[in-house]
Amino acid sequence: MSLRVYNTLSGEKETFVPQVPGKAGMYVCGVTVYDYCHIGHARANVVFDIIYRYLRYAGYDVTYVRNYTDIDDKIINRANQEGVDYRVITERFIRAFDEDMERLGLAKPTVEPKATEHIDGIIAIIERLIAKGHAYESDGDVYFAVETFPEYLKLSKRNLEEMQAGARVEVGDRKRNPMDFALWKGSKPGEPWWEAPWGKGRPGWHIECSAMSMRFLGETFDIHGGGKDLVFPHHENEIAQSEAANGCRFVRYWLHNGFVNINAEKMSKSLGNFFTIREVLERFDPETLRFFILSAHYRSPIDFSDQNLDEARAGLERIYACLAAIDAVLAGTAVTGELPTGFSPASAGHELKEKAELFKDRFRDAMDDDFNSAQALGAVFETVRVANRFLAEAREMDASARALLARVRELIAEVGGVLGLFGSSPKAWLDGINAAGAGRMDISPEEIERLIVERNEARKARDFRRGDEIRDMLLEKGIQLLDSAQGTTWKAK
């Protein structure tokens, strides 16, 4: 089966056929660096991270461009508020963005250009647009004339007349048509500026993405991504500028991710109901957040809540617990990696072997279907269930049993590499979750260990009253004891 992607432009799933066989060019609108990123940014970036990883996994040579928009009204406003140069702001939030993405385990894009490094390219496009009659200068500003581009609004499927009717009239407008948008803005005193044929100024929003994508991916490229909210006006305007300037198709496949909701309402800056990535990571492990994001299809809305994050953590914990159990069996033994034969048809070994053989196909089928990570995770869970059963059933772990488990372990690591999950040492991850949980309790891990020893001594002496007393006391503090043949461990509830 081949990769199919949902193209916003056509409104349908299409078979992905790259412009150049074996290669894929992908541009994703990055952030405007004037504030800390919220979990909506986390979602967009995680989603396109797995799209990038999966394209590579599927064998494409991918050029992935993700920009920083480092000049913009909001940046200037913030700089003015703080009384600092705009670059102080952009440098601070570029660093913050990089830290956040690193913690979320994102792969580095091929290029991460900044708008301010491409002013020449921006000016060149604007000059071409003016020369072709698609743009006009007006009192130091330059605007794109939407009426000169008949296909305007083809992405968002709107109607120009109706939008004009509803457009807001701006005071002292320099536009010929209220729907025209700025390519270049003349600078006011005290604002950052660059020299241009129309005087000192700075680029408008939208034009930087046209310039940077063209620079690194060419006039036509395969995939352009971003959040749903960028469809209009940002991407619509990018199409107008780029196609009017170059006279050819701009993007082949438009991909847009759905929103993060809070209590079923869109999370946004203007509503003030947003959480920054940093705030969330104070309470939840980064991989849990990533797992939560990937547990739904990228185009669906997801509802962010403590309960949903707790459920995601429980699910991820189940997978890691299984991996830890496999690792414990495999510890210190060399395995061949060959799939063994000889499991009787009714046994868990036979079933697990079957799951292992079909696993990669199921994963690829899911991801080929418009990057359906939720379905892919379903396949992982099924494998985990059967592996757990195998671990519980098997009397002794002979060479073929270990080889089978090693194969399962390898497969989960392989798809984990594509999803950016399961990359931690299972034991370390589980310990980390415990430690984080225990950090919120008023009891130290040492104290817990001491009480476990005391309880086990009491139990050995068949003093179950004392033993249960300790167990109940710890449970009250949120510490769950786990008894097994190997001894007693604990976890934070």
Next chain:
RNA sequence: GGCGGCGUAGCCAAGUGGUAAGGCAGAGGUCUGCAAAACCUUUAUUCAGCGGUUCAAAUCCGCUCGCCGCCUCCA
């Protein structure tokens, strides 16, 4: 008002023509001194409602109801 999307079990969530993945929570069982954890079994004759097309519909079409998004900065 215009355009677009969504409505699947108590909750989260796949499934877009062939007879409902998976997770969480719940119930019963195995294990246990009793528990917890783990494992096993189980939990939607049915996909918001009504009508239509079809041998066959959660999936396609129409209508109704409900929710949401974009139309203004936004991932």
